[in-house]
Amino acid sequence: MLPMVLNSTNSTKYLNRSFGRIPSLLLGILSFLLIAIAQIKSPFVQGERKDFIAPLPMMERFSFGYSETLADLMWVRALQDFDYCDQSVGENICRNNSWLYQMLDTITNLSPQFRIPYAAGALALTVIITDVDGATKIFDKGVRAFPNDWPILYRAAYHYMYEVKDNKRAAELLIQAAKNGAPPWVFNLAGRLYSDAGNLELAESVLQDMINTKQDPGLVKRLQGKIQSMKNK
Template structure:
């Protein structure tokens, strides 16, 4: 009975909290506060349910950065501020959700690409990728997507190649395994970037983000075609 009452109160609180934020204009600057990490000790056995609720909250503002929600109108301006995103609200939400529900696979899979590509939070992405690869050390999708970060964000082809090798050994398409040996040349790096960006575009709903990702993809494809000549 206590758990039921707690769950109902928590759901009501989070519903009001979410509706409050949804009602605010997306172009307004505002600061979002992530739940304290200690909340995982006070869930009364409902940590998975709480993780679900926080996940629903996170996807409403997945593009939040530097106190500003991204919109089609302010996207170009916000991109200039991206270096200010350092282990920000989105990264903290990904972390607490996976603390509450350590095997919440979808959250890991989304986070390792959303943080570096959509949010532009390099520090938050690196921390979360380390967490994801430690939790799912033999998952080829996690390893494959993480390799993009190490190539394009911190320029570490050695670690990227290790991850692609892991992916190839655990169910990835054959070309992924062979690509691991090519990450020390520009062509291999471009192929990895093209593949990950194409996948990200397919799963991104916001049209302005899709357009921006498509521009990045076109540049990589142009470089690759030029390299082949």
């Protein structure tokens, strides 16, 4: 017959072995449940790819201390399909609040100080798939999270100028960028933003920054196409 009471040393070792595995176990159960629920809540058309599952709302409330890890995993997943549009509403125009937007929104909720989803993810929304509303929301979150990060600020200015057609807001963002380390010519660009020449100059400066920082080739190619379209007009 097994002893009914363990001595204190063995008891401690047993508890450590047993409960030390609980966080990992919980994370595994959580991941399984989130995927299962998402599958149930996301019906698919016959033959459609089944890995474009939008995150559950308020996922950050179910991260159980693993929010940064989940954000990293979701970012790696989003990177694989920066050009994916789940529903086109026009030529090279995706529906608002697309799959990519939902991924980026959840990532930035899980990890609000994760910079690259704001800097590169929002740019993908506006440049590659043209989810204007989604890009606006992610850029606005990025500006709030990183108010002194001038590359984010002037990429947001490009979005407001080119897609939202709000030159006043774009000029404000450029001035904010200039006050936080952007090159001095950005001040002058803010003043010229109300002309077609100013619009083109901002777009080309964003393109050059993307090339210099070795951004995703798809982003560079798509922005080059948009700039050429501006020149043709």
